[in-house]
Amino acid sequence: MQNILRLDLEDARLIVAGAERHAQKIAVPVCIAITDESGQLVAFIRMQGGKVTSSTIAIDKAFTAAGAKKATHDYGVASQPGAPAYGISSAIGGRLIVVAGGLPVVFENEVVGGVGVSSGTPSQDQEIAQAGIDYWLSERCQ
Amino acid sequence: MQNILRLDLEDARLIVAGAERHAQKIAVPVCIAITDESGQLVAFIRMQGGKVTSSTIAIDKAFTAAGAKKATHDYGVASQPGAPAYGISSAIGGRLIVVAGGLPVVFENEVVGGVGVSSGTPSQDQEIAQAGIDYWLSERCQ
Amino acid sequence: MQNILRLDLEDARLIVAGAERHAQKIAVPVCIAITDESGQLVAFIRMQGGKVTSSTIAIDKAFTAAGAKKATHDYGVASQPGAPAYGISSAIGGRLIVVAGGLPVVFENEVVGGVGVSSGTPSQDQEIAQAGIDYWLSERCQ
Amino acid sequence: MQNILRLDLEDARLIVAGAERHAQKIAVPVCIAITDESGQLVAFIRMQGGKVTSSTIAIDKAFTAAGAKKATHDYGVASQPGAPAYGISSAIGGRLIVVAGGLPVVFENEVVGGVGVSSGTPSQDQEIAQAGIDYWLSERCQ
Numbered sequence: 001m002q003n004i005l006r007l008d009l010e011d012a013r014l015i016v017a018g019a020e021r022h023a024q025k026i027a028v029p030v031c032i033a034i035t036d037e038s039g040q041l042v043a044f045i046r047m048q049g050g051k052v053t054s055s056t057i058a059i060d061k062a063f064t065a066a067g068a069k070k071a072t073h074d075y076g077v078a079s080q081p082g083a084p085a086y087g088i089s090s091a092i093g094g095r096l097i098v099v100a101g102g103l104p105v106v107f108e109n110e111v112v113g114g115v116g117v118s119s120g121t122p123s124q125d126q127e128i129a130q131a132g133i134d135y136w137l138s139e140r141c142q
Numbered sequence: 143m144q145n146i147l148r149l150d151l152e153d154a155r156l157i158v159a160g161a162e163r164h165a166q167k168i169a170v171p172v173c174i175a176i177t178d179e180s181g182q183l184v185a186f187i188r189m190q191g192g193k194v195t196s197s198t199i200a201i202d203k204a205f206t207a208a209g210a211k212k213a214t215h216d217y218g219v220a221s222q223p224g225a226p227a228y229g230i231s232s233a234i235g236g237r238l239i240v241v242a243g244g245l246p247v248v249f250e251n252e253v254v255g256g257v258g259v260s261s262g263t264p265s266q267d268q269e270i271a272q273a274g275i276d277y278w279l280s281e282r283c284q
Numbered sequence: 285m286q287n288i289l290r291l292d293l294e295d296a297r298l299i300v301a302g303a304e305r306h307a308q309k310i311a312v313p314v315c316i317a318i319t320d321e322s323g324q325l326v327a328f329i330r331m332q333g334g335k336v337t338s339s340t341i342a343i344d345k346a347f348t349a350a351g352a353k354k355a356t357h358d359y360g361v362a363s364q365p366g367a368p369a370y371g372i373s374s375a376i377g378g379r380l381i382v383v384a385g386g387l388p389v390v391f392e393n394e395v396v397g398g399v400g401v402s403s404g405t406p407s408q409d410q411e412i413a414q415a416g417i418d419y420w421l422s423e424r425c426q
Numbered sequence: 427m428q429n430i431l432r433l434d435l436e437d438a439r440l441i442v443a444g445a446e447r448h449a450q451k452i453a454v455p456v457c458i459a460i461t462d463e464s465g466q467l468v469a470f471i472r473m474q475g476g477k478v479t480s481s482t483i484a485i486d487k488a489f490t491a492a493g494a495k496k497a498t499h500d501y502g503v504a505s506q507p508g509a510p511a512y513g514i515s516s517a518i519g520g521r522l523i524v525v526a527g528g529l530p531v532v533f534e535n536e537v538v539g540g541v542g543v544s545s546g547t548p549s550q551d552q553e554i555a556q557a558g559i560d561y562w563l564s565e566r567c568q
Contacts, residue, residue, distance in 0.1 A: 008190055041197045044186035048150055048428070052464055053493035055183045056518045081507045089513035094520050098513035122510040143437060143533060144332070146430040153427060180336055180464035209337035223365045226406040229373035229382035234340045236378050249427060293474055325481045328470035332435055339467045 006036050007105055007113035011136060012043040015105065015115050018135020023047060023120075023128045030119040030128055031058035034105075037112050039067035047119075054118035060095045061102030061125075066114025072102030073126060101125030105133055148178050149247060149255035153278060154185040157247065157257050160277020165189060165262075165270045172261040172270055173200035176247075179254050181205035189261075196260035202237045203244030203267075208256025214244030215268060243267030247275060290320050291389055291397035295420060296327040299389065299399050302419020307331060307404075307412045314403040314412055315342035318389075321396050323351035331403075338402035344379045345386030345409075350398025356386030357410060385409030389417055432462050433531060433539040437562060438469040441531065441541050444561020449473060449546075449554045456545040456554055457484035460531075463538050465493035473545075480544035486521045487528030487551075492540025498528035499552060527551030531559060 007015075012034035019032045029049030034042045039062070046055055061072050068075070075098035078085040089098045100122035105113035115132050117125040149157075154176040161174045171191030176184045181204070188197055203214050210217070217240035220227040231240045242264035247255040257274050259267040291299075296318035303316045313333030318326045323346070330339055345356050352359070359382040362369035373382045384406035389397035399416050401409040433441075438460040445458045455475030460468045465488070472481055487498050494501070501524035504511040515524045526548035531539035541558050543551040 009187060012187075038194075040188070040194045041186060042188050044183060045151060045154075046182075046184050051494050052180075052182050053490060053518060053522060057514075057522075060517065076512060079513060090516035090520075094516040094518065097517060099511055099517075143538065144432050144434045146432050148428050148430050150428045178464070180462070180466055182464055206337060210335050227383055228360060229363060230341075232374035232378040233344065233381060233383075234337060234378065236374070238337060238341075254427065293471060296471075322478075324472070324478045325470060326472050328467060329435060329438075330466075330468050336464075336466050 004037065005107060005110045005112045007034070007042070007107070009042060012113070014136040014139050015132040016043050016045055019115065019117060019128045019132030020045065020047065021135065022131030026124065028120040028124050028128065030117050030125065031055050032128070032132065033058040033062040033116045035059070035062040035066045035114045035116075037066055039063040039114065042113070051119045057097060058101070058116040058118040061097045061099070061116025061118060062114035063095060063116070064097045064114070065102035065104045065116065066111060068096070069104050069111045071104065072097050073100035073122070076100060101129055103129045103133060146179065147249060147252050147254045149176070149184070149249070151184060154255070156278040156281050157274040158185050158187055161257065161259060161270045161274030162187065162189065163277065164273030168266065168269075170262040170266050170270070172259050172267065173197050174270070174274065175200040175204040175258045177201070177204040177208045177256045177258075179208055181209035181256065184255070193261045199239060200243070200258040200260040203239045203241070203258025203260060204256035205237060205258070206239045206256070207244035207246045207258065208253060210238070211246050211253045213246065214239050215242035215264070218242060243271055245271045245275060288321065289391060289394050289396045291318070291326070291391070293326060296397070298420040298423050299416040300327055300329055303399065303401060303412045303416030304329065304331065305419065306415030310408065312404040312408050312412065314401050314409065315339050316412070316416065317342040317346040317400045319343070319346040319350045319398045319400075321350055323347040323398065326397070335403045341381060342385070342400040342402040345381045345383070345400025345402060346398035347379060347400070348381045348398070349386035349388045349400065350395060352380070353388050353395045355384075355388065356381050357384035357406070360384060385413055387413045387417060430463065431533060431536050431538045433460070433468070433533070435468060438539070440562040440565050441558040442469055442471055445541065445543060445554045445558030446471065446473065447561070448557030452550065454546040454550050454554070456543050456551065457481050458554070458558065459484040459488040459542045461485070461488040461492045461540045461542075463492055465489035465540065468539070477545045483523060484527070484542040484544040487523045487525070487542025487544060488540035489521060489542070490523045490540070491528035491530045491542065492537060494522070495530050495537045497530065498523050499526035499548070502526060527555055529555045529559060
C-alpha cells in the first residue's frame with residue numbers, strides 16, 4: 001500500500017492566483033489549468049481575452065506535466081525530428097503536449113500536481129505557470 | 143453583425159462561490175463548471191471529495207445547458223423511453239447530458255452562460271447549481 | 285462497376301432554402317445540414333438563434349438518414365427498450381441519431397442524400413426537413 | 427457581463443459567396459466553412475469536386491482561426507521543428523490546424539468569426555478565404 005502526496009483545492013487556487021497576477025502584470029490574458037498528480041483537473045480559469053482554443057491546451061499541458069512528471073518544454077526538445085521522442089505529440093489522442101507552458105508541481109521531491117497555461121507565446125505561458133508555482137511556494141512558507 | 147451578451151470571469155467566479163458555499167452547507171463535495179453562452183469553459187473547480195468522473199460531466203452539463211438554452215433535467219424528461227427526444231443523450235460524442243445539474247444562466251432574457259454541477263445526486267447537483275445562480279444574482283443587485 | 289446517383293450542391297441549396305423558409309414561417313430557428321448519399325456533408329447553415337449544440341446533431345441526423353437510408357424517427361421507434369435496435373443510438377461514437385429530424389433524400393427510388401434539422405422539437409425538426417425536400421422536388425419539376 | 431460582436435448568417439453567406447466565386451474563377455473546387463467568434467459552425471458548403479477529407483479540415487481551419495484569433499499559416503511558421511510552437515498541430519484532438527487556409531474575420535478590431543478553406547493547395551485555400559473576406563467587406567460598405 002502507498003501514500004500519495006497531492007495538492008488540494010486551496011493549493012490549486014494559490015497557483016491560479018499567482019499565475020493570474022503575473023499574466024495581468026505582463027498583460028497577457030491566458031487560460032490556466034491545475035491538475036492533481038494523476039493529471040485530473042482541479043481548477044481552471046479562462047481570463048478575459050484568453051483564447052477558446054487554449055482551454056483544452058492548458059488542461060492538457062497540466063495533464064502532461066503532472067502525469068509524465070516533466071515540463072512540457074522538455075518534451076519539446078525530446079520530440080524534435082531525429083530525437084528519441086519524435087512523434088510523441090500526437091499520443092493519447094493529442095493530449096500529450098510538447099509546447100512550453102506545462103510544469104509539474106513539486107513538493108518534497110514528489111510531483112503533487114501540474115499547471116498548464118496557454119494563450120500567450122510558449123515562453124510567456126511557461127513564465128506565467130512558473131509564477132503560479134512561485135507564489136504558491138511563497139504563500140506556503142508564511 | 144450581431145451583439146451578444148456573455149458572462150465574464152467575475153460573473154463565473156461569483157456563481158462558483160455561491161455553488162461551493164451551498165455544497166459545503168449540505169456537505170456534498172462536487173465539481174462545478176461554468177461556461178460562456180457558447181458552451182466554452184470559463185471556470186472550474188473540483189472540491190475535495192469531488193469525483194474524478196464528475197469533472198467531464200460537470201463541464202458537459204454546463205455546455206449542454208448553455209448551448210441548448212435548456213436545463214439538463216428538462217432533457218431528462220424529454221428523452222425518456224417513448225418521449226420525443228429519446229436517445230439524444232449519446233449525441234455530440236456523449237457531451238449532451240440529460241441528467242439534472244446543468245442550468246442555463248439567464249440575464250435580461252438572454253442565455254449568457256451555463257453552470258454544471260456533478261458528484262452529488264442529480265437533485266443535489268441541480269440545487270447547488272441553482273444556489274450558484276442565486277448568489278450571483280444577489281451580488282449583482284448590490 | 286456501379287453508377288451512383290448523388291445530389292449536388294445546387295440540390296442541397298434548394299433543400300436548405302425550402303427548410304429555412306419553413307423554419308422562418310413557423311418561427312423556429314434551426315441548424316440545417318445536407319449530406320450526400322455517403323453521409324458526407326455538402327451544405328450547412330445555423331440560423332440566428334439555432335442552438336450551438338444542434339450543429340453536430342443536425343449533421344449527424346443527415347448522416348444517419350443518408351447512410352442508413354432511413355428516417356431517424358424510424359430508428360427512434362426501433363431503438364426503444366425491448367425493441368430490436370435498442371442501444372443503437374450510441375453507435376458510431378454517438379453519430380447514429382434516433383431522434384426525429386433526419387430524412388433520406390430520395391430520387392427515382394434511390395437515396396441520393398440526407399437532410400438533418402435540429403433546434404426545434406423533434407417533430408418541428410422533421411417538419412422542417414420535409415419542407416426542404418418538398419421545396420426541392422417542386423423546384424426540380426419546373 | 428460583457429458584450430461581444432459576432433458575425434451573423436448574412437455575413438457568413440457573403441463570405442461564402444465571395445470565396446466560392448473566387449474558387450470558381452481559379453477553377454479550384456473547395457470546401458468553405460464559416461464559424462462565429464467562438465469557433466462554432468455557422469455555414470458550410472462543399473463545391474462539386476471539393477474533397478470529402480476537406481470538410482473537417484475546412485471547419486477546423488475556421489475554428490482555429492476564430493478561436494486562436496490567428497491565421498492558420500502563422501501557426502504553420504510557429505510550429506516548424508525547432509520553433510516555439512512545434513508539436514501544437516496535434517492539440518485539441520487534431521482540430522488545431524497549422525496549414526494555410528484559415529483566417530480570422532475581423533471587424534472594428536475584434537475577431538467576429540473565422541473562415542476556413544480546404545481542397546486546393548494551402549496557398550490557394552488561403553487566397554480563396556481572403557477573397558471571401560474581401561467580398562464581404564466590399565458588400566458591407568455599399
